[in-house]
Amino acid sequence: MLGIPLIPISHLTLSSLFPVGTDVYLRPKGAKEAMLFLAADQIATEEALELLAVSKDIKLFISQTECQKFQKHLRDNFDLWFENDAVPAKNKAAMLSEVIRNVLSDEFTRNDTNSIVDATKQLGVHIARLATEKSLTGAELCQILHHDYGTFTHSGNVAFYCSLLAAELGYANEELAEIATGGLLHDLGKLDIDERVLNKPGKLDEFEFRIIKEHPLGGFRRLTKVNEATRIQLLMTYQHHERIDGKGYPVGIGGDEIHIASRICSVADVFEAMTSNRPYRGALSHKQTLEIMTESVTQAFDKEVFECWKTIVSSRLGN
Numbered sequence: 001m002l003g004i005p006l007i008p009i010s011h012l013t014l015s016s017l018f019p020v021g022t023d024v025y026l027r028p029k030g031a032k033e034a035m036l037f038l039a040a041d042q043i044a045t046e047e048a049l050e051l052l053a054v055s056k057d058i059k060l061f062i063s064q065t066e067c068q069k070f071q072k073h074l075r076d077n078f079d080l081w082f083e084n085d086a087v088p089a090k091n092k093a094a095m096l097s098e099v100i101r102n103v104l105s106d107e108f109t110r111n112d113t114n115s116i117v118d119a120t121k122q123l124g125v126h127i128a129r130l131a132t133e134k135s136l137t138g139a140e141l142c143q144i145l146h147h148d149y150g151t152f153t154h155s156g157n158v159a160f161y162c163s164l165l166a167a168e169l170g171y172a173n174e175e176l177a178e179i180a181t182g183g184l185l186h187d188l189g190k191l192d193i194d195e196r197v198l199n200k201p202g203k204l205d206e207f208e209f210r211i212i213k214e215h216p217l218g219g220f221r222r223l224t225k226v227n228e229a230t231r232i233q234l235l236m237t238y239q240h241h242e243r244i245d246g247k248g249y250p251v252g253i254g255g256d257e258i259h260i261a262s263r264i265c266s267v268a269d270v271f272e273a274m275t276s277n278r279p280y281r282g283a284l285s286h287k288q289t290l291e292i293m294t295e296s297v298t299q300a301f302d303k304e305v306f307e308c309w310k311t312i313v314s315s316r317l318g319n
C-alpha cells in the first residue's frame with residue numbers, strides 16, 4: 001500500500017449490515033504499511049467490528065482519492081441506516097458526522113442558499129434526535145466529532161452542541177431540530193468572505209476583522225430570501241456574535257434583546273472554536289476552555305445558558 005495517501009476513518013462508520021462502498025485498509029500499531037481489510041462490496045463481520053471496538057491499536061483508513069465516494073455512500077444510505085434500530089446510536093452519530101461534512105461541503109461549494117437550507121433541514125432533524133438519544137453518551141459524541149476547525153466541521157459541531165444545550169434547557173423536539181439547523185447555518189455569511197481572510201493564520205488586521213464582522217449580516221440577508229428559513233435560524237445567524245454586555249457585533253444589542261437561541265449558539269460557537277485545532281495552535285481542553293470562558297461570562301454570555309453548558313460538559317462530555 002506504500003505510495004497511496006490514506007485518510008483515517010472511524011470504525012463506527014462500518015456496519016455488519018451494509019458494505020461501506022470503498023476499500024477499507026487496516027494498520028496495526030507499529031506497522032509501516034496498511035493492508036486491505038474490506039473490499040468495497042464486502043460487509044464487516046460482527047466479530048471483526050467487536051475487535052475493532054476494543055482495540056485502540058488498530059487504525060482504519062480509506063484512500064484519500066475515495067474520500068468523496070465514501071462520504072457519498074454514507075449520505076446515500078444514511079436514511080436507511082438511521083431508521084434501522086439494529087444500528088447503535090454511536091454508529092449513527094459517526095455516520096451523521098461524515099454526512100454533515102459531505103453535505104455542507106457540497107452545498108456550500110454550490111453556493112445556492114435555497115438548496116443549503118433544504119439540505120440542512122433534514123440534517124437538523126437527525127442531529128436533534130441523536131442529541132436526545134439516551135444510549136449515546138456525550139463522551140462518545142466527542143470522540144466521534146472531528147475537531148479540525150474547517151467551516152463544515154465547525155458548523156456541524158456547533159449544531160450538535162446547540163442541540164445538547166437546547167435539550168437540557170427544555171426545548172421540545174421540533175424546536176431542537178430548528179435550532180440544530182440554525183447551528184448548521186449560523187456561519188452561512190462566511191460564503192461571501194475571501195478565503196485568504198477566513199483562513200489567515202494568526203491575528204487579523206483591522207480591515208480584515210471588519211470584513212469578518214460582516215458575516216452575520218451576510219448570512220441573514222441570504223436567509224431572508226429563502227421561504228424555508230425560520231425566524232430562529234435567521235436570528236441565530238444574525239446575532240451569534242452579539243454579547244450580553246452589548247459589545248458584540250453586528251448591532252451591539254445586549255441582554256434579553258438577543259434571542260435565547262442566539263445566546264445558545266454563542267456559547268456553542270465559542271466553545272467549539274476553542275476546543276478545535278487551528279493551523280497556529282492546538283485544541284484547548286474542555287477544562288481550559290471553560291475556565292477562559294468563565295472569566296468573561298458576565299460580559300459575553302448568558303449566565304444561565306453558560307452554567308447549563310458547564311454542567312453538560314462536566315457531567316457528559318468530560319475534560
Ligand SMILES: [Fe+2]
Pocket residue numbers: 186187215240241
Ligand atoms: Fe460566526
